[in-house]
Amino acid sequence: MEDRTELNRNLAQMLKGGVIMDVTTPEQARIAEAAGACAVMALERIPADIRRAGGVSRMSDPKMIKGIQEAVSIPVMAKCRIGHFAEAQILEAIEIDYIDESEVLSPADDIYHIDKRKFQVPFVCGAKDLGEALRRINEGATMIRTKGEPGTGDVVQAVRHMRLMQSEIRRLTSMSVDELYEAAKQLRVPFDLVQFVHDNGKLPVVNFAAGGVATPADAALMMQLGAEGVFVGSGIFKSGNPEKRAQAIVKAVTNYNNPKILAELSEDLGEAMVGINEDEIQLLMAERGK
């Protein structure tokens, strides 16, 4: 039997150096693809609107997702609620390319995440630190992203998560093997995952930035902090000129280390999404599922 986990990790490798954009209609999906998105996240409402609307937020209508699958040739992802394996089964049935078990939707289970190893389809999960990332990987996630506060346009949390994760990885790398057993205990993850990070200085899966990325500079910041690609949610289609901003963020991820190019890309982008500051928001979605 072939190893689905490996194939699913491999797909995430192909997305590296790219931008995954939230879209709500086939038209937006086509704009995202033409702008150079490496994948799209199909959802009924973008996080900024989910936040504003309040109430229970669920998996999108499969018909709406299928409309987006038909509109583009790049991979299409969709979100299910944390712990809601039945929503995940439905997304698998319509052959989604990646499921985001996401804190952006209302959690369906306040204790357990989905047993992702039972699925053929790949999962990406959010993480605020190394322990959370490795717990999700142990459950079968084949891609990790930061849990930056969605729909805010404020990058501070994504930065905090990426910095923390990278510093914890560096700390593990410098440990002796006997210290790793204690580290595994403290992180509440199996020893072999801790050992992998110790030996390789990185997660065993691809690690993207997500949450609050609104400008080419935000994207470059996250890449320089160690992200291997970027999710952009509300930042594009809540801005003044989505098409131009999308293209600029795509190129910023490719040239994240080149300030001259970044300066050109940052010119004349029109209005950025208004955004709200971390301390102004009522609901911290990153606290959902740990």
Next chain:
Amino acid sequence: MKPLRIAILALQGAFAEHQQILQKIGVDSLLVRNLADWTPEEFDGLIIPGGESTAMLRIMNDEQLMMPVRNAIQQGLPVFGTCAGMILLAKEVDNETRERLATMDIRVHRNAYGRQMGSFYTEHDVNGIGTIPMTFIRAPYIEKTLQQSPSNTEPVEVLSVLDNHIIAARQGNQLVCSFHPELNEDLRFHKYFISIVQQSK
């Protein structure tokens, strides 16, 4: 003789994996992210990695990389395209009108095995190399070879066929495959490309 150096198109996708393989076989490499990085006098071959072809094409066009890369390939620069790289090199691609390098006389079918659920691993023969591991991720295949165009000095040579579909081919100094040799430990396919680079010098 100067040691070999290979450029890797690093606009999007799995370029780091190719770099690691080249490192393992002791070949120097450099990453091309924009037009300023395109310095053909400094390298002997080009790898176009897997990733999303639409994303790569968009950036390539915006960065004005299309013409110089196409010219270099037509003048004999050895090139190796894996998955999306094969799509960029194909003269014809179904349902795709975006400008491409279009230097190789093949017709390619994109996402030919369906969505991610159709991705698979196998081991299979490649002419002149032997049986190698093959990872197909939302992979394309070559629907057919096309009549040799004037810009090419040789016809397309089919290197591997899986279930009646062409999955690896060569035309002169151009080498393509549907799968991802950069994702497995086997180094033979990259070594095969390096031998093409050495012969071209």
